[in-house]
Amino acid sequence: MGEILVVGGGFSGLLLASRIPGSEVFEENPSIGVPPHCTGLVSWDTIRVIGSPARDSIVSSYRYIRVLNTAGKDIAVLKPSQRIYKLDRVLLERLLAKEAEDMGSKIHTRARVVSVDFEGSIAIHGKEGFRRAVGSMVAIAEGSLGTISRRLGLSRKQDLLVGIQGYARVSKNIDEDEILVFVNDRIFKGFFGWLVPLGSREAVVGMASSLRSYSNRAFRIYLAVLRKLGYFRDSSLRGTYGGLIVRGYPITNHYRDRVIAIGDAAGFVKPFSGGGLYPASKQVEAFSTALRRSDGGEALKRYSRLIGDEIRSLRLQWIATKAVEAIGVERAMKILAGMGIRSISMDYDHHERVFFRLIWGVLAESR
């Protein structure tokens, strides 16, 4: 197996470099893990796939997700089949980088990849100016914008959402075992707000909405709502951070010749929640397994067999998400509540299973 060149040293690129010894990662930022953007909520299945860097980054865990409206009224309780864990995302990326280096992979920071071709050659603008490198394969793990992967036709134009969050001191008693999700179709437009407890007195508070309709005003309104509901006394947050959330799905041809797109850049993201860590982990697991067992075209054929089920699942999730978006997240939840469905068991990583069960019920009711 020759050298793998990895474009982007975020979660997906680093996980891949920790699995394929001798990879070379090119990251445009000066340090690994920063700036942070992600909440870091994952299932135990995801932690199992990532391994010890994920286990060593666990901050807290949760049993349920409680859905409320912005008047503070309970609408439903989601019951995932396994506990949900919050990871320290900066630590996770640093541990993955260390594991990659221990495996003999190299990580270059301040190294921006400006072009990639299908023969496995890339152009890098780094500390020493421009240079080229050639690998046996190139993995494009450049994140949500997907500039290079779209230019090469390895990804479709995905919908993007803006996600913003920060740390808040909580003044009301909260159940440390529950993540709170707030729905309001006027404030969140296609998405929702969240409050993730960190112990009994602190929380990560955030929201997302579509890039087209996002405004700082909506975030201020959401914080004012939480203050009115008594969650905090003042609505200022410590350390606000965020980024772009992908709402899309992978195309079948997200690889060609010597190039593959991975993670957010390829649309490996659960479209309803924007959670990318599970799909990207499964993709990296499939790709690295295929590469360990065979080379070149044979490896890609093997990879395509290994990843097929995940792609089908993400596409179904995308169709279901579009249906919920059309109805409105709040409205859909209210219809379910009106039908007496207030306690919903779910698979945290394969939303299509619960969606189709519920959408069928909602459509039947709203006719």
Ligand SMILES: Cc1cc2nc3c(=O)[nH]c(=O)nc-3n(C[C@H](O)[C@H](O)[C@H](O)COP(=O)(O)OP(=O)(O)OC[C@H]3O[C@@H](n4cnc5c(N)ncnc54)[C@H](O)[C@@H]3O)c2cc1C
């Ligand atoms: C607000 C928010 C909350 C989220 N919460 C969750 C959550 O709770 N659970 C979950 O599973 N997922 C969550 N996600 C999604 C998750 O963060 C992403 O799916 C995940 O980070 C994808 O990893 P990636 O490596 O594909 O992309 P990224 O993490 O974006 O990494 C891409 C890297 O490539 C670098 N790069 C880009 N272009 C170039 C270039 N040309 N040359 C060199 N380097 C380049 C970037 O600097 C970056 O470091 C959240 C996202 C956001 C925005």
